[in-house]
Amino acid sequence: MKVNKTTPTDYPILDSIKNRWSPRVFANTPITEHQVKILLEAGRWAPSASNIQPWRVIWGLKGTEMYDRIFNCLDEFNSSWAGNSQLLWINAYKKTMNNRDVDNFHALHDLGLFMGNVIQQANSMEIAVHQMAGVDFKKAQKEFGFTDNYHVTTAIAFGYFGGNPEDLPEDLRKQELKENRKRMSQDEFAFNGNFKNNK
Ligand SMILES: Cc1cc2nc3c(=O)[nH]c(=O)nc-3n(C[C@H](O)[C@H](O)[C@H](O)COP(=O)(O)O)c2cc1C
Numbered sequence: 253m254k255v256n257k258t259t260p261t262d263y264p265i266l267d268s269i270k271n272r273w274s275p276r277v278f279a280n281t282p283i284t285e286h287q288v289k290i291l292l293e294a295g296r297w298a299p300s301a302s303n304i305q306p307w308r309v310i311w312g313l314k315g316t317e318m319y320d321r322i323f324n325c326l327d328e329f330n331s332s333w334a335g336n337s338q339l340l341w342i343n344a345y346k347k348t349m350n351n352r353d354v355d356n357f358h359a360l361h362d363l364g365l366f367m368g369n370v371i372q373q374a375n376s377m378e379i380a381v382h383q384m385a386g387v388d389f390k391k392a393q394k395e396f397g398f399t400d401n402y403h404v405t406t407a408i409a410f411g412y413f414g415g416n417p418e419d420l421p422e423d424l425r426k427q428e429l430k431e432n433r434k435r436m437s438q439d440e441f442a443f444n445g446n447f448k449n450n451k
Contacts, residue, residue, distance in 0.1 A: 254414060258431050262438065268375050274382040276333040276428055277419050278411020283313060283338040283379065291410075294373030300362035304350055307366040310396045311341035321395060326407055327386035333424055334384065337409035342392050343367065344404045363405060374410065382409040 259270045288311055295307065312318025314337070322340040323331070334340065343366075345359040371381045387407040398404060417428040 255417060255428060256431060257433055259433050268372060272371060272375050273380075273433065275380050275411075275413065275415060276382060276424055277336045277415025277417055278338060278380060278409075279414035281338070281412045281414075283410060283412075285313065287377065287379070288313070288339060290377070291370050291373055291379075295366040295370040298362070298365040298369045300365065301356065301358035302349075304346070304356060304359070304362070306346040306356055306359035307363045308344040308346065308398075308402060309341050310344075310392075311339065314338045314340075322392075322407060325388050325392040325395060326384065327388065330384045330386040330407070330409075333420060334382070334407070334409045336415055336419060337382070337411045339410040341408045341410075342387070342396065342404060343406045343408060344393075344398055344402045346401060347403050348401045360405070367408075378412055379410055380413045383407075384409065 255275070257273050259273075261270060292309065292311075295309075296305075298305075298307075300306065310318075310322065312320070312322050319340050322342055323335060325342065326334055343363060345363045347355060347359060349356045367381075367383065374381050384407045385405075387404070389404045392398075392404045392407075393402070396404075417425045420428055
């Protein structure tokens, strides 16, 4: 079943940005290791401060032990739907500059750019991406052997668009089928002058 979302843009933007959204059900079509490598390659070429590339990824395909280990780090809410995905991964970033015990203030910014590339690549392959803050960071940190100079940020669910919303609990099904997408207007976040604290 295809869910149609409306994106009421104020200005013309790329279709690949306009058509992206974050489903909680996915088609049953498996994602292959080769496709994972393509997604990682898109992320690999993201820009980063001083080209430090602070992003780190742990990934697992559905039906493997890695997938289950990642799934077991999700919080209760995300566990209620993320098992519909065909690929799960954990994102972390390196907190320090290379060869120096100094914080890399821009590492989180760079991880966001990495994911922006991954999402654009995924969308071009009809693969949907749903990012999740609801992950037990400490558990994931330990489970996958990250040392203290890395910070686990998010888990990500991937799968082809086209899942059946009937597979979701009722409240999530309603959200999934809601057509209209909403955003702040540009004048709430962009200023051709001083910042205005409008909230
Ligand atoms: C960093 C980040 C964390 C998020 N965490 C969760 C989460 O834990 N669970 C969830 O269901 N959605 C999560 N989302 C999805 C957002 O709720 C979603 O992107 C937002 O509502 C906009 O919807 P759209 O992506 O469909 O445009 C997260 C998104 C981002 C970027």
